[in-house]
Amino acid sequence: MAPFPATLGPVTRSGLSDTIAAIATAPGSAGVGIVRVSGPQALEVADGIFRGRRAPSTTRGGRFLFGELVADDGEVLDEGLCLVFRGPRSYTGEDVVELQSHGSPAVLTRVLARALELGARPARPGEFTLRAYLAGRLDLAQAEAVLGLVEAQTDGARRQASLGLSGALGARVARVAGGLVRALAAIQAMLDYPEEGVPDEDRAGPLLQAQAELEALLASARAGQVSTRGARLALIGRPNAGKSSLLNALVGFERSIVTPTPGTTRDYLEAGLELAGVPVTLVDTAGLRETLDEIEAAGVRQARALAEAADLVLALEDGSAAREELPLDLSGTPARVIRLRTKTDLPAAWTDTALLDVSAVTGAGLPALRDAVRVALLGDAARGEAWLTTERQADAARRALEHVLAARTLPDELASYELEEALRALAELTGQDVQEDVVDAVFRNFCVGK
Numbered sequence: 001m002a003p004f005p006a007t008l009g010p011v012t013r014s015g016l017s018d019t020i021a022a023i024a025t026a027p028g029s030a031g032v033g034i035v036r037v038s039g040p041q042a043l044e045v046a047d048g049i050f051r052g053r054r055a056p057s058t059t060r061g062g063r064f065l066f067g068e069l070v071a072d073d074g075e076v077l078d079e080g081l082c083l084v085f086r087g088p089r090s091y092t093g094e095d096v097v098e099l100q101s102h103g104s105p106a107v108l109t110r111v112l113a114r115a116l117e118l119g120a121r122p123a124r125p126g127e128f129t130l131r132a133y134l135a136g137r138l139d140l141a142q143a144e145a146v147l148g149l150v151e152a153q154t155d156g157a158r159r160q161a162s163l164g165l166s167g168a169l170g171a172r173v174a175r176v177a178g179g180l181v182r183a184l185a186a187i188q189a190m191l192d193y194p195e196e197g198v199p200d201e202d203r204a205g206p207l208l209q210a211q212a213e214l215e216a217l218l219a220s221a222r223a224g225q226v227s228t229r230g231a232r233l234a235l236i237g238r239p240n241a242g243k244s245s246l247l248n249a250l251v252g253f254e255r256s257i258v259t260p261t262p263g264t265t266r267d268y269l270e271a272g273l274e275l276a277g278v279p280v281t282l283v284d285t286a287g288l289r290e291t292l293d294e295i296e297a298a299g300v301r302q303a304r305a306l307a308e309a310a311d312l313v314l315a316l317e318d319g320s321a322a323r324e325e326l327p328l329d330l331s332g333t334p335a336r337v338i339r340l341r342t343k344t345d346l347p348a349a350w351t352d353t354a355l356l357d358v359s360a361v362t363g364a365g366l367p368a369l370r371d372a373v374r375v376a377l378l379g380d381a382a383r384g385e386a387w388l389t390t391e392r393q394a395d396a397a398r399r400a401l402e403h404v405l406a407a408r409t410l411p412d413e414l415a416s417y418e419l420e421e422a423l424r425a426l427a428e429l430t431g432q433d434v435q436e437d438v439v440d441a442v443f444r445n446f447c448v449g450k
């Protein structure tokens with residue numbers, strides 16, 4: 001991808017003011033496919049491709065035309081629709097034309113090639129959405145939500161992206177910023193008119209409130225990332241604990257080999273499923289034990305490494321056999337472990353209320369397990385609220401919180417500096433005050449045509 005223009009603001013705007021075109025629909029055959037054109041020459045380009053009862057350039061915004069898509073020599077490529085959006089009333093804020101043909105890669109490549117001949121240039125990844133951002137139609141968090149929506153594989157990811165796109169996250173951040181501005185005003189008043197006696201709660205109240213809101217926002221960051229990026233769950237236990245059986249019960253088919261012989265699973269294997277709206281990868285591993293078998297020993301080493309790297313460990317112990325200690329130290333990361341007593345359909349050899357009872361055979365305990373996984377992965381981040389969904393957003397919120405915490409303890413002069421820094425971090429979060437390389441990094445992840 002060509003580098004993003006050097007600065008934001010007017011320079012970038014003019015740098016982006018040429019006309020871009022791209023196939024907006026996914027590669028492959030489909031019912032309908034779309035070539036999208038945006039920029040000052042969009043209507044001119046459309047006039048050169050589209051033949052209908054009237055020319056796109058004489059059509060009002062918000063209308064569509066039915067007609068033919070034609071090549072430079074007049075050959076009809078396909079019948080199609082032309083949608084006309086006149087700036088600023090369009091996705092990008094510029095003149096936009098959509099040429100909608102049958103969803104044939106052969107047709108779409110010809111239509112795009114014709115648009116490029118007529119003066120458009122190929123759009124860079126995310127450039128339509130970048131233009132919407134630069135036109136002030138979306139904030140940066142909304143642009144990230146567009147990306148999240150395009151990539152959403154689960155309903156949980158879709159919900160968060162959709163909330164983000166609605167501007168709910170921006171609104172949540174604006175609330176925090178509003179509180180900081182009030183606190184800043186109180187401090188300024190104190191500095192300017194010390195004799196007036198500004199009540200301390202005017203300063204402390206909004207700060208405390210902002211701190212609480214930032215902490216809640218940051219608590220949502222892990223949930224947001226997990227719901228978009230997904231999570232890895234490692235099943236760990238002694239041989240025969242029932243790891244492979246549990247994996248099969250959770251995914252609903254015989255993904256992993258199960259036998260009564262301890263040491264059945266050697267190489268690890270993965271299975272994808274959706275748990276609590278989160279894309280989850282379950283990892284079945286070799287049972288942990290000392291062994292002279294070289295292959296099995298390699299599997300055991302791998303199992304330990306997989307447990308280390310997982311977002312969450314399901315530690316299984318066979319409830320129908322004499323209890324043996326799990327040869328794995330989980331004490332360092334108790335928040336990342338759910339302990340299970342398995343085979344509860346069989347007579348219990350022992351019980352322990354600290355463990356969750358499950359049976360892969362009857363399915364008993366599986367709903368409780370799914371619940372525990374949801375809490376472990378998402379915490380109590382409220383479902384209806386907008387979460388921080390990217391590391392970039394979380395980083396900005398973290399810095400804002402640090403400055404707010406500093407402001408609470410510092411004398412007025414220094415506190416007001418900290419609050420200004422906190423506000424700057426929040427402005428970065430929504431993209432009002434942001435370095436161009438950050439913007440570049442956000443849009444680099446997009447696909448062409450978005």
Ligand SMILES: Nc1nc2c(c(=O)[nH]1)N(C=O)[C@@H](CNc1ccc(C(=O)N[C@@H](CCC(=O)O)C(=O)O)cc1)CN2
Pocket residue numbers: 034062085088089090091098
């Ligand atoms: N065919 C098609 N479907 C699509 C999109 C698109 O660009 N084209 N979208 C994009 O990726 C999404 C819809 N988002 C859009 C957002 C704003 C405008 C728009 O033209 N807004 C104008 C006019 C609104 C109006 O007429 O009421 C505006 O806000 O001023 C269009 C699409 C999803 N579906």
Ligand SMILES: Nc1nc2c(ncn2[C@@H]2O[C@H](COP(=O)(O)OP(=O)(O)OP(=O)(O)O)[C@@H](O)[C@H]2O)c(=O)[nH]1
Pocket residue numbers: 237238239240241242243244245246257258259260261262263264265266285286287288342343344345346358359360361362
């Ligand atoms: N009754 C009953 N038997 C179970 C249950 N889960 C597993 N088993 C049996 O226990 C034995 C071992 O099950 P696996 O799922 O292969 O155990 P594992 O932990 O994957 O074992 P390794 O791969 O050897 O480490 C098999 O005979 C299973 O049928 C259960 O919930 N109830």
Ligand SMILES: [Mg+2]
Pocket residue numbers: 243244245256257258264265284285
């Ligand atoms: Mg197994």
